Amino acid sequence: MGLTQDPKTDNHTNARDRRYLARYLVLTIVLMVPLVFSFAFIRNLYPFAASTMMLRDRDRGSDYYILRGETLTGETIDLPPINLTDALSGRHWSLVSAAVENKSFQITSLHPENARLAAAHVGDDLPRAARLDELLRAWGLIYNSRLPEASPQRLRSVRLDAYRWKGEIAGDSGQFVESWRALL
């Protein structure tokens, strides 16, 4: 395919090309300036990322979680959530941690249902992991929906076990802290 050679369209083509160049200039500014600001202030402001993965607080341990299910036969199985909600690839650990810490109640504009729940607990503290039960039930229902009604492998409950890791690389890999269980 050759390039356009029609002289009648030259002016029109040049004007269009110039519009593209102006568009590129604006695009570069709109993308790069917020990215540089995100970097300068080390702040993620969607859709501009500060690339803060692979950083950790070196002097602190952390809590971690294991998701498990209990089948109708009483067997306890590991339930990696990537097999249940694959869309959240790479994010399940932060979703669970945020649910345990009630982070959806710590934003400026609460979901109306969260606002109602928070209002009902004015004066006393909101229970820890207030919405975790719904999350565990949702995962359990997704798991069960893939099995026949009569399957003994269906779950009757989903459990989240929390452990604390002290951050010592040569030490204990974790101590049990607490557990939450959602009946299906």
Next chain:
Amino acid sequence: MVRAGVCGFVFCEILLTSFSDLGQLPVTLLRPTGAMKLLPWRLYDLLLTPGGMLGFKCLMVISLGAATLGCFTSLATKASALLFVFYEGVLRSFGHFNHDEMPAVYILVVLALAPCGDAFSLDNLRGKTRLRRSEILYGYPILLMRILLAWSYFSSALIKLRVAGLGYLSADNLPALAIEHSLDNLHDTQYKFAFSLPQISKYTPIFVGLALAWELLFPLAIFFRRARFIILTIGIGFHLATMFLMNIFFPYHIAMYVVFVDWGRFLAKVRSWADRRVRRPEPPSLIERLTPP
């Protein structure tokens, strides 16, 4: 070609992902982030249902499929960029703000505003496009896409040094980071190689230092072809290593390496190879050789 590669990868990812399962999660766990805060809760309530998410997936598959094929390219790339920005915002509102998919988001935005369907597209086959004279119109978006991907690596290295300083190179840092991401069953993979790292912790500063140097040198891949090949090859190794050691994998970053391929040169090589194959006379078959004239 870049458009087909980028949109094709995102298309496959979306096609193979279950949106209806995501729609079963409680919307009350959502914490809209950044620009996603501008949207009303009513929209999230409507969207985060199995039916709502399935409809959303259909929209994404249609627009990304059209963008991959180069059919109604201008409209399809714009719709794809918009939908993908929104989708990634929803995902980040559930979890943390990781940056794996972000270069793909920016690259889709660049493609949406560039004449990326002029050559390798169905629109071109249908005679709906024509090539422009100015090479910068095609060259600049490629340069910008390369800069955006290189920025992701370069800024990541600088932030590590800014936040953690030279302590990032301490012997405990990599083993601790890797173990921290290998304890639970909430990561995508469950590799346990991290627990072997303490045994070689005195050598890990060398690996971490080399990885930091590689990230800082990544911008060289924008301009130098030889450096590009080495840097991108190391990149694939780096991301595989983070998957096995930390259960963190960045498939979008690897897929976006497609913007570093010089497709014109690649196609010219394929054509010349094909021409040589056509011109070379076929060697006589065994039967011909054994048959007397």
